[in-house]
Amino acid sequence: KAGVTQTPRYLIKTRGQQVTLSCSPISGHRSVSWYQQTPGQGLQFLFEYFSETQRNKGNFPGRFSGRQFSNSRSEMNVSTLELGDSALYLCASSWSGQGASKIMSPLHFGNGTRLTVT
Amino acid sequence: EDQVTQSPEALRLQEGESSSLNCSYTVSGLRGLFWYRQDPGKGPEFLFTLYSAGEEKEKERLKATLTKKESFLHITAPKPEDSATYLCAARNNNDMRFGAGTRLTVKP
Numbered sequence: 001k002a003g004v005t006q007t008p009r010y011l012i013k014t015r016g017q018q019v020t021l022s023c024s025p026i027s028g029h030r031s032v033s034w035y036q037q038t039p040g041q042g043l044q045f046l047f048e049y050f051s052e053t054q055r056n057k058g059n060f061p062g063r064f065s066g067r068q069f070s071n072s073r074s075e076m077n078v079s080t081l082e083l084g085d086s087a088l089y090l091c092a093s094s095w096s097g098q099g100a101s102k103i104m105s106p107l108h109f110g111n112g113t114r115l116t117v118t
Numbered sequence: 119e120d121q122v123t124q125s126p127e128a129l130r131l132q133e134g135e136s137s138s139l140n141c142s143y144t145v146s147g148l149r150g151l152f153w154y155r156q157d158p159g160k161g162p163e164f165l166f167t168l169y170s171a172g173e174e175k176e177k178e179r180l181k182a183t184l185t186k187k188e189s190f191l192h193i194t195a196p197k198p199e200d201s202a203t204y205l206c207a208a209r210n211n212n213d214m215r216f217g218a219g220t221r222l223t224v225k226p
Contacts, residue, residue, distance in 0.1 A: 004161070033214075035216075042216055042217070042218040042219065043162075043205070043207075043216035045213045045214065045215070048213070056212055056213050058213065090161050090162075092161075104149060104150045104167060104169065104209070106152055106164040106167055107152075107162075107164070107214065108164060109154075109161030109162045109163070110161050111159070111160050111161045112160075112161050
């Protein structure tokens with residue numbers, strides 16, 4: 001079974017630009033979450049999508065947005081890039097059933113997109 | 119505020135020297151405690167899920183345990199290939215909150 005695929009693997013942008021990152025989940029997984037990982041802050045939750053709807057959102061500014069398509073693939077967009085947005089952006093998918101099984105499903109991560117803002 | 123704290127930040131062991139990593143959590147409505155391994159340049163790889171206090175899970179040289187306030191990842195007779203950052207995460211109904219990780223180095 002193919003794992004979570006994130007593209008591109010590396011990205012260099014300048015301040016003020018915008019960027020779109022892509023994530024293809026494991027086949028059959030309908031939930032996709034996004035995380036930002038930096039050396040100082042660790043893994044920070046951005047948002048979670050399920051069936052094209054945002055289910056939860058972390059404490060990030062509105063410049064960070066995302067969406068999910070009908071095939072469960074997801075994209076994340078960051079507008080007006082700042083130097084502090086440089087990070088590893090990780091996408092994770094999980095099987096989502098109902099109730100307790102949804103909550104306890106482990107996240108399966110991709111290898112991330114390394115974004116550098118200059 | 120929900121919080122997950124891991125200790126130590128870094129741990130250096132000789133091959134064969136057993137030890138434990140700690141994960142303390144204060145998360146309301148905990149539904150599961152997860153352990154992940156992360157190698158440089160890669161995403162976290164799922165290891166274990168623990169659901170309730172007293173539960174234990176094992177995989178090769180790793181054993182994870184859970185109490186009402188903390189979880190331990192015990193590493194028995196580690197090998198150099200066990201070198202990685204180990205992350206724990208506590209999940210409730212809203213999100214999964216990660217600790218900062220323990221960076222483990224095992225010297226031959």
